[in-house]
Amino acid sequence: MTEHQRLELLRAIETEPLVDHAELAVRLGVEAGEVGAELASLEEAGVIKGYRALIDWDRLQTGAVHAFVDVHVNPEAEAGFDAIARRIARFEEVHSLHLVSGGRDLLVVVRGQDFKEVALFVAEKLAPIQGVTRTTTSFVLRTYKTEGTALLSATEDTRLAIAP
Amino acid sequence: MNPTSPPTGRISRVVADLAPSAIRRFFDLVAQTEGVISLGVGEPDFATPWSFSSAAIGSLEAGRTTYTSNQGLLSLRRGIVAHIQRLYDLLYDPTDEVLVTIGVSEGLDIACRALLNPGDEVVIVEPCFVSYQAAVRLAHAVPVPVATHAADAFNPRAADVAAAITPRTRAIMVCSPSNPTGAVYSRACLEGIARLAAAHDLLVLSDEIYDQLYYGTEGHTCFAALPGMRERTIYFNGFSKAYAMTGWRIGYACGPADIIAAMTKIHQYTVMCAPTASQEAALEALRRGEPRVAEMVRSYDQRRRLLVDGFNRLGLDCFEPLGAFYTFPSVARTGLSDEEFCERLLVERKVATVPGSAFGACGAGHIRATYATGLPQLREALERIERFLQSL
Incomplete structure (x- = not known):
């Protein structure tokens, strides 16, 4: 598989994890067995971490609540931000965690069943962590676009059915 | 009654x-x-792509709703020239060798009207886009089709093109990559056509609207970039296909200054200029569309x-x-x-x-x-x- 084909494979699998491997082989112009073998080796190498569904939780009554939490920290002398990031990442409530540029140090996405659960997690677990100096919590009220996919109503195909 | x-x-x-x-x-x-x-x-x-659309919206909000120059915005013509130079190492002068048209269709139409006299013949490689024959006929000239075949991957044979040329032939129309076949003419095939054009002193109308939608390994051959062809080729392209902008109706023609001047004469009397907001969107497509x-x-x-x-x-x-x-x-x-x-x-x-x-x-x-x-x-x-x- 060429580097170009490998990138195309990853791009495809990122948006269509359930795609039929035989079809993907045709689309990439490789032998039928190559897709499975390449995916296995990319999983082995840790490039592919998993396969997931993209869910619009807002469409359910009992969805999940997400909050973006800005975290300011005093980095440690030796370990910098990594040690404190590791401590934060251990919590199951932490959905994602990034070291970012700008007015705060860490951007933490916290996920919970409801607002109270998330707020209490920040107050009782995140804020007291040694080195954390300040937190600001922004609850997600509505998601318009995520992972490159707009969650608004789909746009119609307005093209003429036959055109030169 | x-x-x-x-x-x-x-x-x-x-x-x-x-x-x-x-x-x-x-x-x-x-x-x-x-x-x-x-x-x-x-x-x-x-x-x-939304950045193209937003450029047009921005131009409307800024009140740029008047005519542009007949040939199109100079900034757009400069962008087109730079784009062609980067892709094909082919240089046109944005002041008098580029015309922004209402899609390639208008470009082909006014080229036929600018070049052909009644009874002139134009060799057209078929199967081809539905408007080629019509554009030639509307200029009171005669389309002469040359057939291509699946066995040749729908590349025209030089002998077939040669056989279609008569003393009345003025031009050859080609389109590679092709609508409707998806065929890409090989460089050797296009060189064969170039030799015939030179030998019979013919113009070549080369519709290259699909040049960026190319899936081979050798790269698209721009007809005007072949040796000696720039002076006898009108290069047609546009934004509809590669940039997903069909409804914006922006194409362009590049060629020798005398031909572009003649086409511009018809263009100014029929459409004045391409829509201004569409031209702004096209410019954004060139700047950030890659x-x-x-x-x-x-x-x-x-x-x-x-x-x-x-x-x-x-x-x-x-x-x-x-x-x-x-x-x-x-x-x-x-x-x-x-x-x-x-x-x-x-x-x-x-x-x-x-x-x-x-x-x-x-x-x-x-x-x-x-x-x-x-x-x-x-x-x-x-x-x-x-x-x-x-x-x-």
């Missing part, structure tokens, strides 16, 4: 004799059918393989098209004509395709099916075609 029947003879002979596009009939048929999956469109399924085009090309390439593989698997022989977003499989094996095949496939299984003969007599026995549609639709269309073939 029937009050709705118009008086005869008031339409010019050349227009009255012009056959309506053969695609039209299918369009009407599709319009009456629900639940059709269309492989019949000649435009991208992608929406115009990554979006690359994404679309990668997507088309996968769908192309899927559709070609599907047709071949179903026994509809399909050569590998290396450009545009069309496949052109043969339906000869079914015993149906291309028109019967398309009509029955549409009525019985609700998949719209276009008969190959709509694009010239040598397209008969083939259908044009586009892969400018989503993967789920392509999968479903192939399943429907399979059931259709089983029912024959």
Whole structure:
């Protein structure tokens, strides 16, 4: 598989994890067995971490609540931000965690069943962590676009059915 | 007397004799059918990348709603020139060798009107886009078709082109990558045409609207960049296909200054200038469109393989098209004509395709099916075609 084909494979699998491997082989112009073998080796190498569904939780009554939490920290002398990031990442409530540029140090996405659960997690677990100096919590009220996919109503195909 | 029947003879002979596009009939048929999956469109399924649209909206908000220069915004012409130079190492002067048109269609029309005298002949490689013959006829000239064949991957043979040239021939029209076949003419094939053009002192109208939708490894050959061809070539391109901007109607023509000046004369008397907001969107497409085009090309390439593989698997022989977003499989094996095949496939299984003969007599026995549609639709269309073939 060429580097170009490998990138195309990853791009495809990122948006269509359930795609039929035989079809993907045709689309990439490789032998039928190559897709499975390449995916296995990319999983082995840790490039592919998993396969997931993209869910619009807002469409359910009992969805999940997400909050973006800005975290300011005093980095440690030796370990910098990594040690404190590791401590934060251990919590199951932490959905994602990034070291970012700008007015705060860490951007933490916290996920919970409801607002109270998330707020209490920040107050009782995140804020007291040694080195954390300040937190600001922004609850997600509505998601318009995520992972490159707009969650608004789909746009119609307005093209003429036959055109030169 | 029937009050709705118009008086005869008031339409010019050349227009009255012009056959309506053969695609039209299918369009009407599709319009009456629900639940059709269309492989019949000649435009991208992608929406115009939003940064292009927002550039146009910005220009409207800034009040730039007046005419531009007849030739188009100088900034856009400069952008076009830089784009061509980067791709093909071919340099045009933005002040007098570039004209921004209402799509390539207008460019071809005014080029024919600017160049042809009544009775002149234009050699047209077929199958081809439906407007070529019409553009030549409307200029009171005579189209002379040259057939191509699946066995040659729809590349024209030099001998066939040579045989079509007469003392009245003024120009050759080519389109590579091709609508409707998706064929890309090899460099050797284009060099053969270049030699004939030089030997017979002919102009070449080269429609390269699909140049960026190319899936081969050797790169697109720009006809005007071939040795000695810049002076006798009009290079047509535009934003409709690669940038997913069909409705914006922006094309351009580049060529020798005397020809561009003559075309500009007609352009200024008929359309004045291309729409200003559309030109702004096109400029943004040149400035920031590259990554979006690359994404679309990668997507088309996968769908192309899927559709070609599907047709071949179903026994509809399909050569590998290396450009545009069309496949052109043969339906000869079914015993149906291309028109019967398309009509029955549409009525019985609700998949719209276009008969190959709509694009010239040598397209008969083939259908044009586009892969400018989503993967789920392509999968479903192939399943429907399979059931259709089983029912024959």
